[in-house]
Amino acid sequence: MSSDSSRSLSPVSQALALGVILLGTYLIPKIVQWRKRMVKLNAIPTVGNSGFFSSYISARRFKDHAPEIIQEGYRKYPGQAFKVPLPDRWQVIVSGEEMIRDLKKASEFDVSFDDAISETMQTEYTLGKEAKNPYTIPVVRSPLTRALPSRFHDLRDEIVASFDSLIPAKETEWMKVSMLYTIMQIVSRTSNRFFVGLPLCRDPDYVNLNIHFTIDAFRDALTLRRYPSFLKPLARQFLGNVPACMARAEKHLAPLIQERLAKEKEYETQDWPDKPNDLVTWLLDEAYTQGNGKRPEDIVNKIVNYVILINFAAIHTTSMTFTNSIYYLAANPQIADPLREEISPIVQELGWTKAAMGKMIKLDSFLKETQRLSGVSGLSMDRMVLRDLTFSNGTVVPAGTIVGTASYGLHHDKAHYEDPETFRPFRFSDIREQDGESLKHQMVAIDPSFALFGGGRHMCPGRFFAVNEIKALIAHVLLAYDVKFEGNKGVPSPVWSGASYTPNSSAEVMFRKRAEA
Template identity: 45%
Template structure:
């Protein structure tokens, strides 16, 4: 019995130490949205998984111009609010905040994808460099694959309306078009290949969830045991390793970069980048899979959002169609032509403003204590993000932000000084769908041309609408991720003047 008072004293001492450490930690001086007390914060984290939209909106309204924190199951995330804060975060030097470290913490890449793509992210260099520089010559292959994919996956008959699953169909077409560049024919049309790459985002998500509820000290033990991504990586490697090795042999036979028989595509550039850092074939396999994970997941969501808006607002199809016809007749199916499609570009940008892929963006991890301009101190090791949805619905930046105005940005570009700022691929402190600054999405230029090619083909060839009352179905939220309805069908009818 004598030990009972000692136990009470020990509990009191430990509680006092914990509270003192908590009070001295600047993280807890940042206001929280949701419960913030020990243990109760887990209720806020669970609430965030289902009500992120409301919690982020509440935080943006209360703390615009400053920051708030949100509980996750394994950490706190500090969210900055408003264009000024967005700009401040993207300007912070890499020795203070890190994009790659933040991405690794969020995705747990070394367990859910592969450790070597974190240590040597060669796919990012290829996207930022040769892929972007070679968009024009690659475009004809992309368009060819899109045309074939549209014919296969939207099987219209005469002037009848046919109903097609929106997100699933767009994922098929984006996958084929992207992999025509990533791995070429015939693999980009292989059903087994498609099954592997389309299942991979779900495999990663399962692993992320398990690790998000795993204590930090146990992650090195639990992470390598997760089966889903490991199985997919093995399957992908079995398909792609022989193809990559054959390509390496071909490149040795055709060393001259001007040799017409030398392939000039994404796989070649990855091999060259891998050779520069003296890495084995396994890195090339994992880099290709990572490229698919990033490109197909985000592009499929973005183009589906745009498709749903075309179907929900059919009155805007003809103005965009008229522009596409005029430009294609003058320029052909070229990169230059897509650059002149201002209405289509604006439609895509407005669609992405209102219906993004995530409600947060510009993710960083503090490598040291960071002090914001308003005096807020963010301790080292903290994840930081900006409120993307709050930014995009901010009345200080956009007139009538809750109204879908597809030509909002093309109208802005009529002012010569605003033409670059309001392009689909341009980032700013008021528009952060692709991130912002030097770590903005490196593949957005390829994605822009690919999505314009898909939407141009759909708009030229079909009338589109939703059945029933014609309204756009609501999005689905998974934490901060925004997914267009996975069950919605879009109705297509072949136009009598289709084709160009």
């Protein structure tokens, strides 16, 4: 077409021409790609409705009835994959040893744990830009875990101090305690005694910041997942404010970090005298290592973010697990004495140490059984599929899909657990007494029938710290208090929002100081 004829086109014609170009170069390829992906997804059976509009009805039902829906798919498609609709995407769920093994073995080029977390936690909106970072996992996996034996006395000291402060029960009367928020305060103080030490771990504003950042992030993620993708930026405007939380955290942590950097400069070495063995040090050292002897200019801001993010992970999981354990203990007071009979002589022999925690087989079993029945989610091992993933049985999960395992179904499966609906606190310790089974059924062990800590390349690196901390917390409760529910109630009903599980936040437990303590 000549330039003269081009100029003669009306504005409407020019707009139509541009529309055709846009359609041909951008929209049509996107539509073709979407259709190819949906063909592969449609080959996977659905629990619920699969229509374009009717699937939103099923997505709404999943919010309130996720355990039943997961169980339905687990029973209907044993050893296979099925999918459930969520408001903003499809979730593929796999079951059976073969498919779970395939998912565990999948390479980092095929699936991504980080991308799945970014999607499920809506990190772009809830946790900030540092949620994906190079420092935290190596630190949690190595120096943090290695420091447990030498720093265990700090955990123990803060456990005693926080319980004395927050649950000052007497021998002569019962004290009613609102559990979940109280436990979050205890866990925040105990974890941060290990992370940042005294006096910051007891600072009320710092404790409050970590707790509410954790609560807000999960609440906001759950809220955002109810919206289609195109509405999330709008919905985000009415939710929590990550930058404000990080600015508040910086007031507490920046002076501490700057003091460490000043010491390095003063002594002209990283290994200056009396260097603290804590999370701030480990993060600074990891940044130095990954930077080949240099740290980024914004290192103070980065370390502040990383400390808060590690707190987020530690406080949520540990608080949920600890609260569930207290509820089961209060609902089953008859198991307290057998646990005390194990704990007391071990502590007398080994003291309050990591080695002592490792000897508490019945306590480990009790904790693992409570998590088998409750846990923190109905799904585990979530992975974002980066390129089409073909399982051994021929199932193809297309790129861009989140795939996970049905942990709720697995933990209630008769094929794995005798009488699976019954709480048997010493289920795993009884098994461990058999020949060759002493290590296989620990709470932290890799167990194909137990999915609390995920599996494969991304099995939770903080599980050793978390389990030892929870053991120390429960052991303290058992030796220092009697606990029960008023009126001998059973375990209070949890709150489910989709596949996410939260212990009842309004339940109260009765505490009384033990004379023996």
